[in-house]
Amino acid sequence: MFELFAEMWSFAFMRRAFVATTVLSASVAPVGAFLVLRRLSLAGEAMAHAITPGVVIGFVTAGLSVASLLIGGLIAGVGVAILTAFLARKTILRSDASLASLYLIALAVGIFILSAAGSAVPLKSFLFGSILGIDDASLILVGAVATITLVTFAVLLRPLIVSTCDPVFFEAQTRRPWLIEQAFMLLLVLNLIAAFKTLGTLMAVGLMILPATSARYWSSTITGQLGLGFLIALASCWIGLTLSYLLPETPSGPAIVLTAGGFFIISAVFGPLGFGGRLRRQGRQNTTPIPQTPQKERHQ
């Protein structure tokens, strides 16, 4: 067993993959936690699709480089986020319906350009990423995004908590409540771009949402939610990468997300805030002896 791990670790591409996913876990865990808490889990998935046309246009015009990925993805993602907020504020549509409309248009544009560019575009790497082919530039991108994310969270954690828990109270407390929302959406887009190269457009949100939802079943505090979310994301990456090494036909991105899915199922079943806690509470109620009234008193 040890030899197997030593062999896996001897490959430079595996070492890069472990480093990239470790840093990525630290970055996406807090973003995922607040996506779940802000009830934006599905919006994260939609945003992952919304950056597709930017990335595809970047690829078609400048090749599959980190710069083209970053610029194209940022323009598409931030554009959709701003348009969504604009439609939600100025028209009758709520933000979920606005985002759904815009991401579908963006996704269709992306697929249209992808098809028009023909076989030159590696479709599979767009959908599932290429974590085992990470280059230096991609590692730097992941590191830079993680740094920006963690520093931003250190500064904005309290306003983020207040605005998520009680948005009306937060709106009454600050002159520019939308700044926090937009800063968070920018972090989301940056992290999606960082995860895009490693996990692909279909799997990118998986590493954000599944560890966060799993952690929610165990933790009643925001600190616990953030810390445990990171540990589950990290464990999912390491176990998923190892599985994909041991089973050569297994793509690494889906292996990581499937592992995170395993953690989610375990958490839902055994977590104190999942079915496990419910069953334990019921068990305690059933075994609590019902106080018996002494026979003498009953006849009095």
Place this chain on the structure above:
Amino acid sequence: MAPVAEIRNIALGHPGLTLFRGLSMDIERGATLAVLGANGAGKSTFIKMLLGLVEPVSGRLTWPDGPPRDIGYLAQMTEFDRRFPLRVRDLAAMGAWKGFGLRGRLDRATRDRVDAALEAAGVLNIADQSLHTLSGGQLQRALFARVIMQDADLILLDEPFAAVDQNTEAHLLSIIDHWRTEGRAVVLVVHDLSSVLDHCSHALLLGAETASFGAVDAVLTPERLVAQNYLSASQAAWMFRPAEPDAAHV
């Protein structure tokens, strides 16, 4: 002493719809103002105007001592996420979040203030419980603790007794009475003509595109309540009927 806020000839509304116009009033320190009106009369919009979230259509709102550093605010409970992973003491501490800075732990003085606020609201014994385990009344008490932590001169409460039992209502009213003795101004959206009004010094009745302000007894007359669409004529006649002689003495 200057009032907390001066309102002069204000009209509130939305594009194409005027809720009320011509309101001039002062919100005095130590006053407790009940805001009443039928659904859609503009009660919550009035609160939002004081918070700076809604601009008046015309007229002006001024703060004689400058814009307040903080306004204590309790929104309707329906707008609160009860599943958020926080403890009761974290929710109370949220009232003073702007002064916390970036450091993780709160200092001793702030933690003592949080405990005192929880004690005053009657929830110190459940301070470490998660929000999702609380009853409606317990959550409202915890939200009152947050308002206490805000330590504001002006406190706005939007239907604070909508989902609480009689005991909780009595306790929360005692907190409001205490705020009045401390010289804070409290504006309170009230759902119905209840005993809550006994704790209020002034009333603002909204409806029929007008606003009536004054002492509670002067504003809440049957004629005015009917004229401003708060009660129907028959409801007013029943509610304000002469007291019947006690059957035991007949």
